Amino acid sequence: MKIGVYICHCGINIAATVDIEKVTAFAKTLPHVAVARNYQYMCSDPGQDLIKNDIKNSGI
Numbered sequence: 001m002k003i004g005v006y007i008c009h010c011g012i013n014i015a016a017t018v019d020i021e022k023v024t025a026f027a028k029t030l031p032h033v034a035v036a037r038n039y040q041y042m043c044s045d046p047g048q049d050l051i052k053n054d055i056k057n058s059g060i
Contacts, residue, residue: 004060008042
């Protein structure tokens with residue numbers, strides 16, 4: 001099983017409260033996590049492309 005973890009900054013809405021880099025680094029240490037990424041706006045087209053590419057290339 002491969003798991004992908006994607007954390008959105010949501011501009012400053014989430015990033016102002018949550019340490020995004022720390023959460024991403026922690027996620028990378030979890031069992032079965034093959035990819036952990038953060039992106040400014042994960043719901044944007046480039047953010048969605050990151051997820052799609054990981055699914056295609058990493059078998060997430």
